[in-house]
Amino acid sequence: KRLPPGALATYLGRLREQRNGETDGELFSFLSWNDVRTVKRGGFDVGSHTVEHPILPLLSSNQMKYELEVSKTVIERETGEDCTSVAYPNGDWQPEVVESAERAGYSLGFALREGCGSKTESPFAIRRTVVPGHCSPDVFYSSISGLHDWIQQISH
Numbered sequence: 001k002r003l004p005p006g007a008l009a010t011y012l013g014r015l016r017e018q019r020n021g022e023t024d025g026e027l028f029s030f031l032s033w034n035d036v037r038t039v040k041r042g043g044f045d046v047g048s049h050t051v052e053h054p055i056l057p058l059l060s061s062n063q064m065k066y067e068l069e070v071s072k073t074v075i076e077r078e079t080g081e082d083c084t085s086v087a088y089p090n091g092d093w094q095p096e097v098v099e100s101a102e103r104a105g106y107s108l109g110f111a112l113r114e115g116c117g118s119k120t121e122s123p124f125a126i127r128r129t130v131v132p133g134h135c136s137p138d139v140f141y142s143s144i145s146g147l148h149d150w151i152q153q154i155s156h
Contacts, residue, residue: 005054033078036075045084049087052067057093064096064097085107085108086109107123111126131143
């Protein structure tokens, strides 16, 4: 993930060649635009995750602009609704990424920072709570309520 963009493109191309024509299965399956529209009709919001999933702070200003603007434009064209949020690939962001996301017209940016957020934090560095699929309902509810974070803070 940390390779420079050109080297990453070369590496990914080599990986794609190794597929030997395999195109089905979960590894290569993505939502179709019809699937995305169905999800939207079900009440879910669909945000951007860029075009090629690069580590944004490693890109030039022009590359970052392309990744953020094109992804947003395509989502809006395909869904017929505004795309207001972006989840930074790998959770990586810096002030330049935030500025580029704001210029591209996003209202929110999701980072990969553990814990519950606060009203004083930037809407372009929203924290997320990672909840593994195998956790119990009690762990899930304590995680999303902030109780788990609070217990971690007082026990250290």
